[in-house]
Amino acid sequence: MPIFFHILLTNVLPMSIVIGLGIVLQRCFKLDIKTLTKLNFYLFSPAIMFKLLYETEISYGLIGKVLLFFVMLAVLQYIMVEIVIRLRCYSPGMKSAMRNSVLFYNSANYGIPLNQLAFHGLKETMAIQVIIMMMQALLPNTYGVYNVNAHKADMRKVWRTIFSMPIIYVIPVAFMMRGLQIPVPQPIATPIAYLSGAFIGTALITLGVQLGNMKWVVKKTMALDVSISAFLRLIGGPLAAWLIVILLGFDKLTAAALIVSSAVPTSLSSVLLAVEFDNEAEFASQSVFVSTVLSVLTVTAVIFFLQL
Known part of the structure; x- marks a missing residue:
């Protein structure tokens, strides 16, 4: 158990403190969550994505491995969630x-x-996480936008929204410039460094602000659905990842990095999309809140069992 608490204190607690600061700021000053989400969507996230893809040493072999894992994990989790959707008979939203x-x-x-x-x-392991981050940045900005709008909006408007997202242009540009060894001009490199450096702190603060903006009591009417979501994300995710890395025969370090990457809580992107497009924002917020709180224990447990 000392190892468990060591992991909790050194790996999970530092992030929880920054999220907590966001909660305090929101309670004291009532910050504008939509402004913060736009800063993350249009500035900080594209900047750190470009910087990491341009600077991190990533082999094509590793990209292939991680993409195969990512697709298999997405398919398994999609099957899990579709079973729940059919059993629960949800509305389109x-x-x-x-x-x-x-x-x-x-x-x-x-x-x-x-x-x-x-x-x-x-x-x-950072190279692995960068590839996962790249795919998780693409997914909400493409499929996610389509998913929350397909049942209520003109498809031309949906596609316009998707193509307005900077992240879908940043990724190919970063790969092209790196592949062709095109240097980033200093007047551009410096702002990118400033913006990417602001990403982690701002994103964690934004998550805290959203949590601070919510009621910390899950409504009885959605308690079961929020619990199902948290279970599929925090337990189903790493279990599915564990099964996939065994099937694919990855080495221990790659397998560990992929399992840890799959054990994290629900993305703030689900809330940003729900708020931006007015689609079940309360459920999305509660899902992020519950999964983030529970992840303090579940993520610690995943790292603990991997070390064993």
């Missing part, structure tokens, strides 16, 4: 909210610092 709460996980503002802490800044 609730279907998309439940899918987003399970399929979109916090690989950036939770996963990046967790990877740094859990693996002591290893470049190999």
Whole structure:
């Protein structure tokens, strides 16, 4: 048990403190969550994505491995959530909210610092986390936007929204510039460094602000659905990842990094999409809140069992 508490204190608690600061700020000053989400969507997230993809040493072999894992995990989790949707007979809006709460996980503002802490800044595991972050950045900005709008909006408007997201342009540009060894001009590199440096702190604060903006009591009418979402994300995610890495025969370090990456709570993206497009925002917020709180124990447990 001393190892368990060591992991809790050194890997999970530091992030919880920053999230807690966001909660305090929201309670004291009532910050504008939509402004913060737009800063994350349009500035900080694209900046750190470009910087990490441009600077991190990532082999094509590793990209192939991680993408195969990511697709298999997404398919398994999609099957899990579709079974729940059919059993629960959700409305169209609730279907998309439940899918987003399970399929979109916090690989950036939770996963990046967790990877740094859990693996002591290893470049190999960070490269894996960057690829997962890239895919988790693409998914909400493409499928996620479509998912929350498909049942209520003109498809042309949906596609316009998708193509307005900077992240879908940043990823190919970063790969192209790195592949062709095109240097980033200093007047551009410096702002990118400033913005990417602000990402983790701002994203964790934004999560705290959203949590601070919510009632910390789960409504009885949605308690079961929120519990199902948290279970599929925090327990179903790492279990499915564990099964996949065994089937694919990955080495221990790669397997550990992928399992840890899948154990993180529901992404703030699900809330941002719900707020931005007025789709079950209360359920989305409660799902993020509950999964984030419970992840303090579940993520610690996952790292603990991996060390055993």
